[in-house]
């Protein structure tokens with residue numbers, strides 16, 4: 001197929017994008033196309049923006065659409081959510097087919113908003129492995145329209161939860177793609193440090209990347225991010241290491257940040273930041289001025305450290321909202337990070353396209369010749385307009401195949 005009159009990267013000159021064999025075969029100026037050159041499978045973008053498909057780099061699909069069962073999160077806190085989740089697992093609500101159906105619903109919503117790639121954390125501190133098995137099946141079943149990566153995530157810790165080390169090892173042996181972790185919830189600070197080292201060993205054993213829930217706590221003394229960066233640097237694994245959340249960074253002193261940022265940049269670690277959810281969870285019940293609870297994305301970006309904006313949860317005990325809509329997440333992320341300047345806006349889609357593609361190890365996630373044809377047509381004529389108007393996805397193509405399309409919204413004024 002061919003997408004004609006497409007705008008790429010805010011360039012004024014429109015282009016025609018030809019897709020063959022799952023790849024972008026040619027990109028040529030639309031102005032050079034002759035009048036007679038019209039094909040039955042042409043899609044006329046009419047000057048609209050074509051971008052790489054969105055990449056959701058941090059979500060919990062096994063938790064999706066479980067809010068309210070066995071009970072609502074009355075306090076709204078992260079810790080009550082963890083308790084509710086533990087109760088779900090022990091009270092018989094954690095059933096494979098149900099998890100799979102709810103996760104599919106969530107993945108479809110994300111795809112409708114333009115996602116073609118998802119990295120989902122899946123709780124493996126559950127001896128039944130119901131969530132892991134559900135997501136492993138789903139990963140195979142949706143391959144045609146979405147690539148899913150599974151992070152073996154020990155929600156209750158590898159030391160804090162009895163048998164945690166064996167469960168995460170078993171999940172990696174059973175086909176999980178990425179090693180997860182949660183050092184700030186291990187019994188002590190020393191246990192947390194020990195867990196990071198142990199998880200890196202596990203990742204090395206499986207030649208797998210690593211993606212750790214890091215310092216997701218309103219505590220300036222939670223500093224596992226430096227442990228992660230040091231360990232990644234020592235093992236030359238920075239590019240395969242993702243620091244997820246890292247909200248405690250929002251509390252660090254300027255003196256400590258001045259020491260930390262160069263070390264993070266040198267280690268080559270990457271970040272996954274979830275602005276909407278952490279704005280909800282962090283600082284809950286604090287006196288004014290309430291902290292923001294989001295990692296300092298602007299500083300990280302200015303240090304050349306790749307950051308992705310991510311959804312995290314969809315309608316679960318941790319977060320009652322969430323629609324898998326990465327443009328909405330990007331909008332919040334740019335606001336809370338004070339990044340609405342023209343320079344930052346110009347490149348802002350990289351937070352939900354190329355940066356998360358790097359987290360997932362996806363090569364060549366660009367609109368260039370020979371790149372895999374994973375792309376979107378957005379109902380907008382610039383990056384700024386796409387974010388400002390939360391543009392709808394008019395066409396989504398995954399591996400050269402049309403996944404879904406919709407018509408531009410039409411409003412009929414009656415006055």
Ligand SMILES: [Zn+2]
Pocket residue numbers: 058059060121213244312
């Ligand atoms: Zn998370």
